[in-house]
Amino acid sequence: MPTSRTPINRVPQVTVEFWLIKLMAVTMGETAADFLAVNLGLGLTATSLLMASILAGALVLQFAQKRYVPWAYWLAVVLISIVGTLVTDNLVDNLGVSLLTTTIVFTVALAATFAVWFAYEKTLSIHAIFTAKREAFYWLAILFTFALGTAAGDLVAEQFGLGYLATGVLFGMIIASLAIGYFFLGLDAILGFWLVYIFTRPLGASFGDLLSQPAQYGGLGLGTTITSLVFLGTIIAIIAWLTVGRRGAVTAP
Amino acid sequence: MRQFLLAIVLIAMPVAAFSGFMIWQAKASHTVDAPAANLGDLSAFRIIVTDVQALAAGGDLAAAKTRIRDFELAWDDNETGLKPINPAEWHAIDDAADAALSALRVSAPEPVRVNETLSALKTSLQNRAPVTP
Numbered sequence: 315m316p317t318s319r320t321p322i323n324r325v326p327q328v329t330v331e332f333w334l335i336k337l338m339a340v341t342m343g344e345t346a347a348d349f350l351a352v353n354l355g356l357g358l359t360a361t362s363l364l365m366a367s368i369l370a371g372a373l374v375l376q377f378a379q380k381r382y383v384p385w386a387y388w389l390a391v392v393l394i395s396i397v398g399t400l401v402t403d404n405l406v407d408n409l410g411v412s413l414l415t416t417t418i419v420f421t422v423a424l425a426a427t428f429a430v431w432f433a434y435e436k437t438l439s440i441h442a443i444f445t446a447k448r449e450a451f452y453w454l455a456i457l458f459t460f461a462l463g464t465a466a467g468d469l470v471a472e473q474f475g476l477g478y479l480a481t482g483v484l485f486g487m488i489i490a491s492l493a494i495g496y497f498f499l500g501l502d503a504i505l506g507f508w509l510v511y512i513f514t515r516p517l518g519a520s521f522g523d524l525l526s527q528p529a530q531y532g533g534l535g536l537g538t539t540i541t542s543l544v545f546l547g548t549i550i551a552i553i554a555w556l557t558v559g560r561r562g563a564v565t566a567p
Numbered sequence: 568m569r570q571f572l573l574a575i576v577l578i579a580m581p582v583a584a585f586s587g588f589m590i591w592q593a594k595a596s597h598t599v600d601a602p603a604a605n606l607g608d609l610s611a612f613r614i615i616v617t618d619v620q621a622l623a624a625g626g627d628l629a630a631a632k633t634r635i636r637d638f639e640l641a642w643d644d645n646e647t648g649l650k651p652i653n654p655a656e657w658h659a660i661d662d663a664a665d666a667a668l669s670a671l672r673v674s675a676p677e678p679v680r681v682n683e684t685l686s687a688l689k690t691s692l693q694n695r696a697p698v699t700p
Contacts, residue, residue, distance in 0.1 A: 488581045495574070509578070
């Protein structure tokens with residue numbers, strides 16, 4: 315165990331498992347938000363309030379860990395994914411804000427978060443989340459990436475009339491291009507990380523739709539309940555493996 | 568600044584390639600000048616609305632409220648498939664459905680309002696021509 319003098323990063327290293335769980339958490343967020351609002355008949359507003367309060371509880375737990383604990387961290391990510399989706403759905407469906415406006419507003423909100431974060435901390439590094447203040451910036455940025463990813467993904471699918479498969483291919487290509495930039499062209503790791511974090515939201519949503527949607531629209535017809543359960547099971551399995559194997563944690567930069 | 572330019576180029580390249588491919592594909596299949604695709608066969612939704620109307624006309628608004636939930640679930644399940652085909656028409660029906668749902672779900676539903684919103688919903692569904700493959 316590190317001594318108390320060694321700063322401990324409170325969020326995970328960015329590895330293959332990280333992106334796998336993140337993608338699945340995103341899909342879960344989309345289908346779970348739908349399931350709660352419609353299948354359980356809670357309605358959009360009640361679901362939003364309920365999930366926001368559960369998220370607040372999960373974040374209290376995560377901040378209390380003061381180090382990277384896989385279940386607490388990923389619980390917060392899954393819940394942020396759900397709440398981020400609900401925030402956008404509320405703005406669009408209940409308040410009648412257009413997807414274009416929503417996309418622009420969240421882009422500005424995310425940029426402002428990064429600007430304030432950088433002004434206070436002089437770094438946006440995800441490898442140096444040592445204090446509660448930096449962690450707060452980290453989670454706020456993550457909430458906005460989910461909201462922005464939802465809005466931008468829906469905007470592309472609606473405005474350009476693309477199906478979910480084509481949308482998935484498009485966002486997959488953007489992520490591949492950013493990966494090439496990072497590995498071969500010297501794209502900054504932090505910038506690349508946050509961009510990919512935004513684009514995995516629409517990619518994950520398309521992937522989930524592909525599995526859950528009826529075959530008449532070219533999906534695999536698994537339905538949202540089964541798809542959600544499969545993803546939830548896989549996330550829990552990977553997190554159990556991470557916890558037992560103590561992988562993915564990082565102690566110092 | 569160099570980093571931001573690099574990021575923009577990295578994002579723009581696949582977008583351009585993808586758009587180019589979509590345009591080429593649209594031209595190849597001559598569908599580029601078919602802007603308003605219709606939503607296809609919506610008869611399953613019309614059947615539910617007809618049921619709800621019959622229940623409401625018979626004065627059983629509680630049963631109508633139960634039956635219209637089937638519409639809500641089916642409509643939501645098909646959102647991802649239907650919406651991209653024609654977002655404008657999808658939103659028109661979705662708004663009509665929201666009005667009918669809230670008319671039935673207030674604590675004391677008004678029969679006149681319920682009938683109006685259900686007729687409007689049915690009209691919005693009937694505007695769609697049957698799909699021609």
